[in-house]
Amino acid sequence: MTRTNYHHGALREALLAATLELIESEGIGAVSLRQVARAAGVSPGAPYHHFPDRAALLTALSDEGFRRLAAELCDAKAGAPGPAAALPAMIEAYVLFAQRNPAYFQLMFRPELKKSHKSPQGEEAGEEAFTVLDDTVEACVAAGVMKPVDKDVLALTLWSLVHGLASLWLDGHLAHHTDDPEELTRQIARLVTTFMVRDEPA
Structure with a gap:
């Protein structure tokens, strides 16, 4: 063709x-x-x-990015032996998604695409990505491996951290601090998780 x-x-x-x-x-x-x-x-x-216009085109691509991110997070969670181990795996998956899909990542969080052109399908995909993280935190609390904190606050804290880390790597700001951003991501994921769970994650 x-x-x-x-x-x-x-x-x-x-x-x-x-x-x-x-x-x-x-x-x-x-x-x-x-x-x-x-x-x-x-x-x-x-x-x-x-x-109908440029915004609709970019929004469709943004929606696809959220669907792919949600799938990556689900795969990371499914591959972990338990909810505590899933947290660092999902942090790594999020950051690596941004690094491997920079065009998608640049689009997904642009504020102008969150307005009138944002599609219901895209909203659902975005919520699905966050829900995977939120559900994992809730599972940690239910299993007694998470320190007693508000799960919604903790989920947002994790999202803020991982998104910031992903953005720093994507924008080239980690290059001055490490020769191996992927290994640094793994170290940060493990460190953050140790502060949040009662025992060392598997």
């Missing part, structure tokens, strides 16, 4: 892929419907079959 002969279902995916490539190579500022159409090899009017 040539780039100028997408069937209807493939066109949307092709436009999203072209947008992702543009963000990775030139930044979010380079994204316009016309530029995306050019990159995808379709007519200038083709994107309007799926996206």
Whole structure:
């Protein structure tokens, strides 16, 4: 199938892929419907079959990013032997997701995409990602391995920390402090968890 002969279902995916490539190579500022159409090899009017404007296009990509992040966190949780061990695994998964998917991560938390164009599906995906963390904290409390603290406050504390760490790595600010940001992430994840659970995580 040539780039100028997408069937209807493939066109949307092709436009999203072209947008992702543009963000990775030139930044979010380079994204316009016309530029995306050019990159995808379709007519200038083709994107309007799926996206009424630039914000809708970026929002669709943001939604997909949240779905992928939620899946990564679920996999990290499922692969851990228990809720206490799941916490550092999920911290690492979050940070590595940002590092390996910078274009998605840049889009997912942009404030302008949280307004009128934010889709219900994207809101659900974003909530799902946080719920995985929140449920894990709740499981730690229920199992008696978590120190007695407000689980919602703790979940937000963890999210704030891990998001900040991910942003620092993605923006290049960890390069002056370590030659191995991935190992530093593992160390921070383990350290943070020891402050929050009664015993050393498995």
